[in-house]
Amino acid sequence: MLGAGLHDLDRAVTDLAHELPDPLRPLAAVAYDYRWSWVPGGADVFAGIDAHRFGRDGNPVRLLRSSPRPVLERAAADRQLVERAAWLAEVLAADRARPWDTAVDPRRPVAFVCAEFGVHRSLPVYSGGLGVLAGDILKAASDRALPMVAVGLLYRRGYFHQRIDTGGRQHEYWIDLDPRDLPAALVTGADGRPIVVRVPAWDGELAAQVWRVAVGRVPLFLLDADLPENSELERWVTSRLYEGNRSVRLAQYSLLGIGGVLALDALGIDPAVVHLNEGHAALAALELASRSDRDDARDEPLARVRERFVFTTHTPVAAGNETYGADELLATLGGVPARVGLDPDRFLDLCRITPGTDEPVGMTPLAIRASRSVNGVSARHGDVARSMWQPMFPDRDASSVPITSVTNGVHVPTWMAPRMRALLDEHLGAGWETRAADPDTWSAIDAIPDSDLWAVRCELRAELVEHCRSRAVTDRLARGEQLEYVRAAWTTFDPGVLTVGFARRIATYKRLHLLSVDPQRALALLDGDRPLQFLFAGKAHPMDESAKQVTQQLFGLKDAPGVAGRVAFLEDYDLSYAARLVAGCDVWLNVPRPPMEASGTSGMKAALNGALNVSVLDGWWAEAHDGTNGWAIDGEPDDDWAAQDHRHATALYDVIEHDVVPMFHDRDAAGIPRAWVARMKASLRTIGWRFSADRMVADYVRDVYRHP
Numbered sequence: 001m002l003g004a005g006l007h008d009l010d011r012a013v014t015d016l017a018h019e020l021p022d023p024l025r026p027l028a029a030v031a032y033d034y035r036w037s038w039v040p041g042g043a044d045v046f047a048g049i050d051a052h053r054f055g056r057d058g059n060p061v062r063l064l065r066s067s068p069r070p071v072l073e074r075a076a077a078d079r080q081l082v083e084r085a086a087w088l089a090e091v092l093a094a095d096r097a098r099p100w101d102t103a104v105d106p107r108r109p110v111a112f113v114c115a116e117f118g119v120h121r122s123l124p125v126y127s128g129g130l131g132v133l134a135g136d137i138l139k140a141a142s143d144r145a146l147p148m149v150a151v152g153l154l155y156r157r158g159y160f161h162q163r164i165d166t167g168g169r170q171h172e173y174w175i176d177l178d179p180r181d182l183p184a185a186l187v188t189g190a191d192g193r194p195i196v197v198r199v200p201a202w203d204g205e206l207a208a209q210v211w212r213v214a215v216g217r218v219p220l221f222l223l224d225a226d227l228p229e230n231s232e233l234e235r236w237v238t239s240r241l242y243e244g245n246r247s248v249r250l251a252q253y254s255l256l257g258i259g260g261v262l263a264l265d266a267l268g269i270d271p272a273v274v275h276l277n278e279g280h281a282a283l284a285a286l287e288l289a290s291r292s293d294r295d296d297a298r299d300e301p302l303a304r305v306r307e308r309f310v311f312t313t314h315t316p317v318a319a320g321n322e323t324y325g326a327d328e329l330l331a332t333l334g335g336v337p338a339r340v341g342l343d344p345d346r347f348l349d350l351c352r353i354t355p356g357t358d359e360p361v362g363m364t365p366l367a368i369r370a371s372r373s374v375n376g377v378s379a380r381h382g383d384v385a386r387s388m389w390q391p392m393f394p395d396r397d398a399s400s401v402p403i404t405s406v407t408n409g410v411h412v413p414t415w416m417a418p419r420m421r422a423l424l425d426e427h428l429g430a431g432w433e434t435r436a437a438d439p440d441t442w443s444a445i446d447a448i449p450d451s452d453l454w455a456v457r458c459e460l461r462a463e464l465v466e467h468c469r470s471r472a473v474t475d476r477l478a479r480g481e482q483l484e485y486v487r488a489a490w491t492t493f494d495p496g497v498l499t500v501g502f503a504r505r506i507a508t509y510k511r512l513h514l515l516s517v518d519p520q521r522a523l524a525l526l527d528g529d530r531p532l533q534f535l536f537a538g539k540a541h542p543m544d545e546s547a548k549q550v551t552q553q554l555f556g557l558k559d560a561p562g563v564a565g566r567v568a569f570l571e572d573y574d575l576s577y578a579a580r581l582v583a584g585c586d587v588w589l590n591v592p593r594p595p596m597e598a599s600g601t602s603g604m605k606a607a608l609n610g611a612l613n614v615s616v617l618d619g620w621w622a623e624a625h626d627g628t629n630g631w632a633i634d635g636e637p638d639d640d641w642a643a644q645d646h647r648h649a650t651a652l653y654d655v656i657e658h659d660v661v662p663m664f665h666d667r668d669a670a671g672i673p674r675a676w677v678a679r680m681k682a683s684l685r686t687i688g689w690r691f692s693a694d695r696m697v698a699d700y701v702r703d704v705y706r707h708p
């Protein structure tokens, strides 16, 4: 079943292999399976061919296809490189040969549907946390050999790239992607022609073809509307992720939901469970329901498919659950009710919190109604979601609303830096990563000599600082800064200085502005004999004016003394930037306005590399913080936002001045900060297993996918 479209990938592999010198041929199959990206040393094999070319976008297919012949010949003559290539190909083949996890029948896999997937930077169909989490779930499912397929959209222009000007204003630009350059194959049917699905949009039908990408054992199918038979408007539907035009966004939901089901059909895949990761794909339920011949159709269209749908909500803020006017929805999706056999009013009611009203409509109420299991992404978010959606369950009080939680986790092999992993390999025992969800595995952390752990921390920090120096120089030059300001990045960033990171989507609730609430106090931290350096990164949604202003506000401080050499805003945050930052920072900050952080995951990634979290007690940190493994700022909601900001900013500066800085500098004769290292160990030991994607997927299998 999971073999649908596999011959197309095989053909792409064979074609690529023909273009390579004999000794490099095993790399063709490797290049078409993202599994290489989480085998330790996997990326080094491709970098060994041409580090510079590979470094540009990390796409091994493009590297192998576009490298000049002499470069490939030189690599083919490198005995060591050829041996490592053969080894890597064997690792991937052995991985594919493992038997399936029997928790799910491979003939009836789990279909995981999401609007974005953050698998690797060379596949830019993600924007932030939701997509990266989805990518981590696919990787962890592959590691477990869990029968899963994934469905998403292939955005030709992906998410935007970011430039900041000297005034701190964000500018966006998009780069066209040619899917033929990707490790992806166009899926063809039995007649040898590309499979095409058609879904209702506006006054007609929108057509899409399907690409297959291998994320280890998990096939990711991406729908692509860039077809000659579509109008320009229709083609635009898979142009940009989180398109600003609301009507185009609705058409995306039709394609993802209805088109996703049709694509699985055409591929011969009949999922036992459809996992809606966020509500964007909720129309899938109506499409499946319309095919059932059960005769309760008219009264309860969703009753027939409820046992097959599960839904994860990620959004504790109203704005994240988009709503539309009834007419607005029908202007784009007016063809949907007829297609699924419902009258338009019934259709609209299924998309409302309270049917029979003239409330606005949205995909989240539909997803909740369609699913036998609904969950939030941390224990606290479960509470928040129960209250938020209680109006859909008028005969229940909030505590008995049927919404549970599965706390997010991150994919350890993706997010732990190679240097840290090598250290844990020495101490946690062979194959420890297959036991990563077991707390016992991590108890061996305590036996690591302090000096070894500290040495790794210092190396990781130095690597990041080195990288940031050169990146900050080019960012500043491109912005048009004065040369003196440009030079400060090179001369003052210091591999020995306590490095604090803040990188994530810039949304107002993440409160980046907290750092500049008391500028004098913030600036004082950069100075003196125990200074800090700050690294910031993140994108604001192009339409989010208030978030953009926060970046400008922060840039307002850039000419203050000390800032040029101690603070850098790194442009165009993406997966590879995230990996560098979480690996190199000593302290990871998160200061969302409670209770608006559903989970947060970047702090988990940082913890895997020995960083310590300083965070508001919201989302995941509310269940992770135990007093020994980082620092906390209170997480009580408060209607007076200004007062709360002031209180939290004060608490943040206090904790940095009174706890973080002194502990970091309290060194013994060997130069090791013993108390700090003890905290790093507590953080690794308590967070490593519990917030791993492996644990998360095990929870989904046990509590959500399996039928009760």
Ligand SMILES: *Cc1c(COP(=O)(O)O)cnc(C)c1O
Pocket: 127, 128, 129, 130, 132, 503, 504, 505, 573, 574, 575, 578, 579, 599, 600, 601, 602, 603, 605
């Ligand atoms: C992990 C990650 C995020 C999510 O960060 P949060 O702390 O959960 O907001 C966003 N973007 C990228 C690129 C990431 O890797």
